[in-house]
């Protein structure tokens with residue numbers, strides 16, 4: 001028994017790609033198979049206290065060993081596009097030197113399997129699994145890592161470039177820099193503002209160098225980057241300053257160097273007591289600013305801020321606690337506030353209007369740059385009854401966000417596609433397996449996959465190219 005939907009009449013044009021996304025460390029498992037080296041996420045998740053329940057990605061969805069049946073699952077859903085990431089430590093186990101052909105073979109089989117099924121492959125070169133050996137040499141705080149990344153990009157492009165039509169350099173470099181080296185919530189778990197800013201710059205540089213490599217090796221391919229945006233709202237008097245600081249640190253820190261050229265002057269000023277910015281060398285600005293075929297946008301929720309009065313954490317009337325002062329450099333005067341609901345299981349507020357506004361403002365600021373939603377989705381507590389997985393809340397979340405994207409397109413936004421996060425329940429970073437984002441349920445005891453109601457909804461959406469309601 002599956003739910004029956006009516007059509008909303010809200011149609012997406014042919015060519016608008018509707019699909020789903022995953023990331024290597026979150027689904028593959030097989031952490032030591034075929035010569036894969038350790039990544040910073042293997043190390044971080046093996047460190048007590050870092051991940052909920054002590055979970056690791058050592059097995060995850062065992063996707064590495066279940067490739068064919070997972071590809072068939074994508075056919076059942078009717079996916080038009082599938083965004084996956086390539087694990088650098090499978091290709092170069094220590095992050096430099098010779099290519100590990102056995103590791104590349106997995107992605108050759110994945111890409112061939114997608115093409116054979118008529119699904120468009122979208123490859124992300126880096127979704128956070130840095131080879132541990134590079135971290136031991138300073139990781140993203142070391143400028144050399146950017147050059148290693150360009151070399152890795154060349155190996156991958158040479159091997160897969162004839163069959164991958166769409167490339168993304170980095171996934172959410174903000175998270176790599178500021179969660180990895182600033183707040184320490186992500187691998188490698190460092191808490192050093194100056195290191196986070198240096199990492200930010202070297203990620204920007206890595207992006208620019210990799211785009212140059214991709215243009216040279218695969219001139220016919222589309223090239224992009226995927227950024228996560230903070231849709232920041234101010235709360236009360238004086239909050240415009242808080243909004244400005246977080247937008248500078250979280251959004252313009254990447255969009256300006258990549259799309260416009262150079263760093264925002266206000267960001268440099270905000271962080272001047274933390275770093276002297278000597279990591280920016282002559283010529284970097286030109287390397288980082290590269291023409292892109294589209295911008296990948298990941299959107300989940302909004303952020304509410306005000307200038308911090310030093311009282312924190314504050315207990316609100318509704319029992320929730322505000323987060324308190326910012327853990328990121330150059331924004332210690334900013335307080336992050338708990339938001340009005342409704343919420344997902346992550347505690348993130350549900351705000352489809354934030355997506356519409358984000359798409360509109362990006363397309364106003366960068367009128368010639370097409371956009372693609374490379375991730376949107378939500379974690380909820382699903383109800384499994386026999387072969388049916390009830391997840392009305394996720395269906396509702398997706399319906400409202402697809403509708404918001406449609407509204408943005410009606411207003412002229414050049415949106416090329418929408419990829420739902422995620423194909424499968426998976427290793428949700430610091431939350432381990434305790435949070436489920438999939439449109440397909442995974443039983444971690446048996447590895448059995450069951451398409452959720454939201455997966456059936458997505459299948460119906462793709463089938464008619466009309467939002468079901």
Ligand code: GBH
Pocket residue numbers: 023026171172175179228298300375421428429437
């Ligand atoms: C994406 O990250 C990832 O690309 C994907 O791998 C992940 O599974 C998915 O989303 C779901 O989490 O960071 O303190 O400012 C989303 C990362 C999480 C970044 C929420 C902004 C806001 C709180 N985003 N975060 S904070």
